[in-house]
Amino acid sequence: MLTAYYNGEIVYAQQAANKNVYLCPACMQQVILRKGNLKIPHFAHMKNSDCINQQDGETNEHLNGKQQMIEFINPHPAKLEVYLKEINQRPDILMGNLAIEFQCSPIGVKRLTQRINGYQDMKMRSLWILGSNYRKKFCSTSMNKFFYYIKGWGFCMFFWNTHNHDLEMRFNCQFVNSKLRYQKMFFYTWDEFIHKLKFPPKNLSYGHNIDNLLKELTNIRNKIFYHDKFALKLQNLCYSKGHDIAAAPLVCHFQNCTTPVVGRKYLYWKILILNYLDNDLQVEQLYKKSIELLKISESYPLIKNVDKFKRQAFSDFLADLCKRGYIIIKENNIYVKKYPAWFHDYYQKIQYIIMKV
Numbered sequence: 172m173l174t175a176y177y178n179g180e181i182v183y184a185q186q187a188a189n190k191n192v193y194l195c196p197a198c199m200q201q202v203i204l205r206k207g208n209l210k211i212p213h214f215a216h217m218k219n220s221d222c223i224n225q226q227d228g229e230t231n232e233h234l235n236g237k238q239q240m241i242e243f244i245n246p247h248p249a250k251l252e253v254y255l256k257e258i259n260q261r262p263d264i265l266m267g268n269l270a271i272e273f274q275c276s277p278i279g280v281k282r283l284t285q286r287i288n289g290y291q292d293m294k295m296r297s298l299w300i301l302g303s304n305y306r307k308k309f310c311s312t313s314m315n316k317f318f319y320y321i322k323g324w325g326f327c328m329f330f331w332n333t334h335n336h337d338l339e340m341r342f343n344c345q346f347v348n349s350k351l352r353y354q355k356m357f358f359y360t361w362d363e364f365i366h367k368l369k370f371p372p373k374n375l376s377y378g379h380n381i382d383n384l385l386k387e388l389t390n391i392r393n394k395i396f397y398h399d400k401f402a403l404k405l406q407n408l409c410y411s412k413g414h415d416i417a418a419a420p421l422v423c424h425f426q427n428c429t430t431p432v433v434g435r436k437y438l439y440w441k442i443l444i445l446n447y448l449d450n451d452l453q454v455e456q457l458y459k460k461s462i463e464l465l466k467i468s469e470s471y472p473l474i475k476n477v478d479k480f481k482r483q484a485f486s487d488f489l490a491d492l493c494k495r496g497y498i499i500i501k502e503n504n505i506y507v508k509k510y511p512a513w514f515h516d517y518y519q520k521i522q523y524i525i526m527k528v
Contacts, residue, residue: 172229173237174252175202175214183251184212196254197261198222210234232302233275235333237263240273240300243338244361258289268295273331275302280316284472299473300329300338309341310351316470318344318431320480323371326431338364343375345428348383349390349435377428384424384524387438392417392517404464405439412446418520420445420511426491432480433467440465441488445511454503458485 174181175193187193187204193214195202200222202214210231216222241249241264249266262270270290283299290297299317308314309328319327326344331337337357344353354372358364394402395416406416419442429437443461452460462481471477492498492511499506514520 172196172202172214172252173212173234175204181250184214187212187214195220195222196252197259211238230275230302232333233273236273236275236300236302236331239333239336240264240271240331243336243359247361255289255293258293260286260289262290262297268293270295270297272297272299273302274299274317275304280470280472283316287472297473298329300331302331303333306330306339312434312468315431315434315468316472318471318474320474321368321371324368325375340364343372344431345377346431346434346437347377348380348387348424348427349438350383350386351431351434352377379427381524384427385521387424388417388517388521391438401439405442408446408464409442414446414513415516416442417517418514420513421520421524422492422495422497422511425495426488429484430480432471432474432477433484436465436467437484440484444485444488448498448505448507448510450505450507452505454489454500454505457505458482461485 172195173184174196175184175187176182176196176199177187177191177193181196182193184204184206189204189206191204193202193204194200195214195216198220200216200220202216204212205215206212211234213229213234237251241251244264244266247266249264249271251264252261253265254261260270263273264271272286287297301317305314305317314328317328319329321327321342324340324342327340327342328344330339330341332339335357337359340356340358341353342356344351346352356367358367391402395406402416409416409419419438423438423441423445426437426441433440440461443464444457447457447460462485467481469477489498489500489505493500496508497511499508514523
């Protein structure tokens with residue numbers, strides 16, 4: 172901790188003296204002032220402390236980052252490690268009704284959701300800024316829980332760099348041909364950050380890339396070869412219809428961008444939809460039937476109404492099928508004009524794509 176109580180007032184570790192007795196703001200137990208060469212001055216609980224908000228063992232990155240963020244926010248008023256008794260939580264920084272958390276250590280979806288909901292119960296917003304270990308895992312699905320959605324900026328995530336003292340915003344995060352792409356912007360003051368958010372970039376689209384398409388196809392084939400459970404399940408469904416998953420129609424690749432909510436499963440989803448396509452289905456029936464097997468993660472505690480992004484991706488693909496003359500939708504009923512042509516196998520599909528390019 173960077174703060175503690177002394178004589179009923181909050182004291183910063185940098186200004187604290189070793190001779191005084193300090194108390195934890197949460198549990199009011201005595202804490203120890205540590206001033207060494209490896210970490211910046213901080214307070215630590217005594218051994219075997221039962222404080223629920225105990226954060227002993229904080230990394231130097233976490234301690235430094237919190238102090239740097241206070242300087243980043245200046246001259247706006249902000250406080251370090253304010254204990255909120257009503258929800259038994261202590262945000263790293265409290266700025267009005269905004270709780271700022273600098274997350275460096277691992278945290279599960281359940282615990283993260285509890286903390287986010289705690290702030291919401293207090294009518295507060297929370298901004299989760301991530302450390303270096305999370306930056307290394309950015310493309311992992313385990314990072315989905317930290318995504319925000321900001322109108323005009325798309326799906327975003329935030330990182331703090333303790334070496335450069337800057338806030339990094341990764342925005343316009345989209346999966347293009349099953350690969351995560353994003354743009355970056357850096358901020359050096361809070362005012363700069365807030366000002367830039369008011370003016371989102373005009374063009375957030377990603378174009379088609381033949382190399383990425385070929386890699387996507389190769390990836391599907393490799394998943395079958397290495398017996399990926401989900402890919403095999405879908406391949407068996409394709410076989411039952413007389414198709415090969417790696418030989419899916421080209422229409423599956425025209426809508427090549429999607430949000431992290433659907434992510435790498437977008438191509439699988441489109442293949443599923445084509446397998447289920449039938450005159451006897453309504454739009455909602457097709458949506459539920461196709462998404463049941465897909466099992467898309469719901470782990471987005473910082474985003475409201477995640478389902479709308481899944482429905483949008485579904486609607487975009489159906490709209491493309493309509494545009495290309497494969498189906499007609501009337502009163503939410505699907506009418507198939509012609510079924511998209513499947514290739515004989517993976518090699519025929521690859522050859523066709525290369526020849527067309």
